[in-house]
Amino acid sequence: MSSSATRLCFLILKERYGEVVASVACCLAKKNYCPLRMLSQDSGLKLDQVKKALCTLIQHNLVTFQQNKKGFIEYVIHAEKVLQQTRFPRYIYCAKTLYGDPAELIIEELLQHGQMTLEKVVQRTIDRLTEAMEGKQNVSSTLVKEKFVNLVQTHFVQRCTSPDGNVENKEVASMPVLSVSPEELYVVPKMELDGFESRKRKRSGEGSEAASKRIKTDESESSESSIFWRVNVSRFHQYLRDQAIVQAVASKIDKNAAEVVRAMLRLSEVKTDEGALVASAMTVTEVFQNLPREFGISKQTIEQYMKLLSEDSSEFVSKVSDSGGGMYVINFKKLITVLCRAHIESAVQERFGSKCFRIFRLLLMKKNLEQKQIEEYAMIPSKEAKELLYRMFEEKFVSLTEVPKTPDHAPSRTFYLFSVNINQVSRMLLERCYQACGNLIIRREHETKENRRLLDKQQRVDAITASMEQSGADPSQKEEIEQMITPPEKAQLTKIKHMTNKIEHSELQLDDTIFILQTYLQYAHMK
Amino acid sequence: MAGRGRGRGRGGGKGMSFSVETLGFGRGEALPAPTLQPPPLFPPLEFKPVALTTGEEMDYILALKQEFRATMKELPYYVKAQEKKKDIERYTDKYQTGQQDSSINWEPDWKRFPKELKIRVRKAAKIQAVVRPSLPKKTISRKADKDVLQTLEELEKKAVEIDAEKDEEDEEEKKEEDGEQEEEEEYDEEDLEEETDYNLNYFDNGEGYGMEDEDDNLDDGPTY
Numbered sequence: 001m002s003s004s005a006t007r008l009c010f011l012i013l014k015e016r017y018g019e020v021v022a023s024v025a026c027c028l029a030k031k032n033y034c035p036l037r038m039l040s041q042d043s044g045l046k047l048d049q050v051k052k053a054l055c056t057l058i059q060h061n062l063v064t065f066q067q068n069k070k071g072f073i074e075y076v077i078h079a080e081k082v083l084q085q086t087r088f089p090r091y092i093y094c095a096k097t098l099y100g101d102p103a104e105l106i107i108e109e110l111l112q113h114g115q116m117t118l119e120k121v122v123q124r125t126i127d128r129l130t131e132a133m134e135g136k137q138n139v140s141s142t143l144v145k146e147k148f149v150n151l152v153q154t155h156f157v158q159r160c161t162s163p164d165g166n167v168e169n170k171e172v173a174s175m176p177v178l179s180v181s182p183e184e185l186y187v188v189p190k191m192e193l194d195g196f197e198s199r200k201r202k203r204s205g206e207g208s209e210a211a212s213k214r215i216k217t218d219e220s221e222s223s224e225s226s227i228f229w230r231v232n233v234s235r236f237h238q239y240l241r242d243q244a245i246v247q248a249v250a251s252k253i254d255k256n257a258a259e260v261v262r263a264m265l266r267l268s269e270v271k272t273d274e275g276a277l278v279a280s281a282m283t284v285t286e287v288f289q290n291l292p293r294e295f296g297i298s299k300q301t302i303e304q305y306m307k308l309l310s311e312d313s314s315e316f317v318s319k320v321s322d323s324g325g326g327m328y329v330i331n332f333k334k335l336i337t338v339l340c341r342a343h344i345e346s347a348v349q350e351r352f353g354s355k356c357f358r359i360f361r362l363l364l365m366k367k368n369l370e371q372k373q374i375e376e377y378a379m380i381p382s383k384e385a386k387e388l389l390y391r392m393f394e395e396k397f398v399s400l401t402e403v404p405k406t407p408d409h410a411p412s413r414t415f416y417l418f419s420v421n422i423n424q425v426s427r428m429l430l431e432r433c434y435q436a437c438g439n440l441i442i443r444r445e446h447e448t449k450e451n452r453r454l455l456d457k458q459q460r461v462d463a464i465t466a467s468m469e470q471s472g473a474d475p476s477q478k479e480e481i482e483q484m485i486t487p488p489e490k491a492q493l494t495k496i497k498h499m500t501n502k503i504e505h506s507e508l509q510l511d512d513t514i515f516i517l518q519t520y521l522q523y524a525h526m527k
Numbered sequence: 528m529a530g531r532g533r534g535r536g537r538g539g540g541k542g543m544s545f546s547v548e549t550l551g552f553g554r555g556e557a558l559p560a561p562t563l564q565p566p567p568l569f570p571p572l573e574f575k576p577v578a579l580t581t582g583e584e585m586d587y588i589l590a591l592k593q594e595f596r597a598t599m600k601e602l603p604y605y606v607k608a609q610e611k612k613k614d615i616e617r618y619t620d621k622y623q624t625g626q627q628d629s630s631i632n633w634e635p636d637w638k639r640f641p642k643e644l645k646i647r648v649r650k651a652a653k654i655q656a657v658v659r660p661s662l663p664k665k666t667i668s669r670k671a672d673k674d675v676l677q678t679l680e681e682l683e684k685k686a687v688e689i690d691a692e693k694d695e696e697d698e699e700e701k702k703e704e705d706g707e708q709e710e711e712e713e714y715d716e717e718d719l720e721e722e723t724d725y726n727l728n729y730f731d732n733g734e735g736y737g738m739e740d741e742d743d744n745l746d747d748g749p750t751y
């Protein structure tokens with residue numbers, strides 16, 4: 001892992017789980033595999049602290065463990081999962097748009113706690129929903145459970161690995177062997193859903209007069225369900241990817257085309273498996289049937305749109321055969337490449353201006369060009385073109401290949417070919433994004449630290465006014481308390497708030513770019 | 528050798544070891560002056576950054592993010608850094624562990640975590656601190672009496688017959704071990720959980736040390 005990525009990991013973890021966890025994680029990231037004792041030695045932290053940190057990391061699915069040949073337990077950190085933590089708000093938002101408020105809270109709870117049992121999630125969600133509604137409306141647990149099942153069925157939530165049922169083994173082994181069968185990954189057992197009443201009844205039924213005490217103890221026992229659930233990040237990524245594609249189509253062609261693509265993606269969701277580069281083929285009729293009626297697009301229009309989409313330069317959809325009125329596929333890899341290219345191009349444009357952008361696009365189009373050719377094709381005076389080109393070369397957006405005519409590599413007898421390597425540029429940009437994201441976090445921390453006293457004061461005043469409101473105090477008293485913050489302080493506070501908002505906003509938007517770059521690189525690896 | 532000579536000769540002539548034209552400078556064109564200063568610390572910004580996208584969606588996500596950040600800090604998963612030592616290490620520090628944060632504030636399902644991560648709560652430590660001082664004294668005094676008698680006896684015996692010594696030594700060791708075991712048991716009751724605590728099991732009051740030495744000397748005696 002690169003240093004900027006490690007730095008970002010550290011900052012993210014520090015913000016979420018405290019400095020101890022962050023430094024343990026970073027030590028682990030440097031080592032790849034590491035046993036407990038060594039970790040405590042390397043990080044210079046107390047053993048108990050390291051243990052605590054590891055527990056937190058394991059709970060949040062960031063660290064896994066395994067036994068090595070010598071019997072030590074080694075811990076492994078998944079740094080990419082740490083980096084994904086910046087995307088949590090987006091996942092929560094996704095859940096909200098797809099399944100509404102209960103789902104939003106379910107996902108939020110799961111993300112906050114890493115792993116949770118169904119019962120706990122449902123309970124906490126209900127609590128929070130009732131709190132939000134101020135008790136005006138009763139939230140039924142069946143509704144929340146239904147949402148949960150929905151999320152599981154659509155693979156947004158999955159089962160955690162759980163220890164083997166082999167009881168004898170468990171007692172002896174120093175670590176549990178965690179596993180989950182792929183069939184069970186997205187299945188909610190009926191037992192969990194029915195709630196625990198049925199189980200309870202069965203148990204207390206066998207004893208003659210179990211008495212209420214007995215039932216109560218039973219309840220506490222059965223609430224310790226062994227099935228834990230967690231958020232399936234890759235499914236969310238798949239959804240975000242699809243969203244990005246639909247958005248791209250909408251901005252390039254029009255809304256109807258976007259709807260057609262959305263219908264196709266929805267169809268492919270069911271058919272294709274997660275890691276597929278190409279969605280399975282579908283006919284126009286299938287797409288038509290899947291398109292919601294309210295758009296009022298006829299079959300002929302869809303055919304035309306299909307043609308349009310497949311003939312577009314970015315080739316959103318490609319035709320694979322003529323059977324069944326034309327079979328179409330969506331090529332994810334190609335599409336993501338197009339998206340990534342667009343991101344890089346816009347980065348070049350915003351960074352170096354439109355003339356550089358022209359040269360860059362020229363290089364993308366023609367692959368390898370000599371300096372002279374660039375000047376000619378871009379129609380930029382030679383001196384300026386050189387300056388622009390070298391600036392991009394300096395910042396590593398453009399790469400150079402030497403092709404010597406003679407074996408002695410004499411510069412006068414060598415072709416210097418400039419080209420753009422998208423893979424390399426996206427890697428470089430990703431690094432910069434990590435760096436920028438880290439900088440943003442540091443800046444935000446710095447701002448809050450500088451103004452800690454003021455922020456604390458505001459918090460206190462808010463708390464006092466809130467408590468006064470509850471007790472029904474005089475409005476004049478309230479005003480008096482509020483006046484404790486002087487006008488200049490107020491101005492400063494709004495300034496801080498504006499600043500942190502802007503910084504966090506940038507973090508989120510930066511994460512969108514990071515997502516596209518990461519997805520592209522992920523697809524580029526799969527061949 | 529020849530190569531080096533040629534390079535130097537050329538370099539002296541025009542300042543370049545290759546023709547400048549390949550770089551794109553015309554024949555008569557002046558080369559740019561060498562830069563002797565570091566680039567400015569804050570170069571003027573040529574291109575302003577693009578404004579951030581705004582909208583309801585972004586605002587909502589922003590609120591989500593801020594809320595999430597705030598709640599994460601309050602959850603028990605947040606491990607606070609241990610307080611730094613104020614000035615010097617004190618004797619009493621030893622007895623104040625566990626007051627702060629030796630336990631995990633949340634309850635992991637231990638079926639799913641490696642056992643070694645379990646933090647043993649040292650409640651016993653405090654009781655020990657009260658009880659302990661009287662214990663070793665007793666054993667030491669008791670043992671010392673016994674030992675003195677034993678050693679005297681042994682010395683007598685040894686003086687009489689050196690050959691049988693080895694058997695006795697074994698016995699003696701056993702006895703000693705028994706004595707130590709008594710001690711160990713007493714500790715074990717107090718901290719059954721602390722099986723792995725090496726320091727406690729390895730308790731040596733230093734008595735055996737002199738003894739061994741003596742024995743060694745005696746042992747060595749006959750071999751001369």
